[in-house]
Amino acid sequence: MAVKRDKKLEKKIAESRIDFLLKLAEQRKNSDYELAKRYIELSVRMAEKYRIRLGKRKLGFCKKCLYPYRSDRMRVRIGKGVVRITCMNCGHVRRFKIKQHTKNRRA
Amino acid sequence: MLARDWIGLVVEVVDSPNSSEIGLKGMVVDETMKTLRIETEKGVRMVAKSKRVFEVEVEGMRFRINGDLIAFRPEERIMRGLMIASRIKG
Numbered sequence: 001m002a003v004k005r006d007k008k009l010e011k012k013i014a015e016s017r018i019d020f021l022l023k024l025a026e027q028r029k030n031s032d033y034e035l036a037k038r039y040i041e042l043s044v045r046m047a048e049k050y051r052i053r054l055g056k057r058k059l060g061f062c063k064k065c066l067y068p069y070r071s072d073r074m075r076v077r078i079g080k081g082v083v084r085i086t087c088m089n090c091g092h093v094r095r096f097k098i099k100q101h102t103k104n105r106r107a
Numbered sequence: 108m109l110a111r112d113w114i115g116l117v118v119e120v121v122d123s124p125n126s127s128e129i130g131l132k133g134m135v136v137d138e139t140m141k142t143l144r145i146e147t148e149k150g151v152r153m154v155a156k157s158k159r160v161f162e163v164e165v166e167g168m169r170f171r172i173n174g175d176l177i178a179f180r181p182e183e184r185i186m187r188g189l190m191i192a193s194r195i196k197g
Binding site for chain 2: 050
């Protein structure tokens with residue numbers, strides 16, 4: 001018979017491991033870029049497996065090629081209320097809207 | 108321990124069928140399903156997990172672990188490791 005899984009504990013462990021790996025990737029990204037990518041790959045896979053939302057942690061690396069953003073490997077442009085981040089490894093462009101603080105947006 | 112992250116830990120190979128691997132000590136830099144990459148003073152070495160015994164020190168405690176017990180993909184090991192642990196407990 002299959003052993004019952006303790007999914008809450010699994011999620012907790014996975015969460016701490018993801019944080020740990022992303023931190024390591026951040027430390028390593030200037031000395032060993034490939035290894036930093038590998039850590040991010042592992043943590044993303046773990047997040048997929050245990051269904052953990054990455055949230056703001058996603059902003060540290062390229063969504064497409066999973067290389068961490070480094071100042072000499074990225075380009076940031078701001079205009080028309082949109083931030084565009086270009087990854088110089090794969091050319092992938094991400095766009096974020098800048099939230100506007102208008103009170104009567106729905107009035 | 109079976110469900111932990113091995114990357115970043117200091118590991119020593121205690122027993123191995125390959126005699127040149129015994130006594131290897133260093134930090135784990137990468138992990139795949141069947142191997143560990145250990146960073147020693149003489150560069151990075153790849154060591155298979157199966158049939159080897161590793162010694163790890165975590166939070167003041169020393170563990171001796173059979174490499175066959177951790178021969179899963181790193182992202183799968185949380186699930187599998189917990190299952191093995193619960194099976195050992197009974």
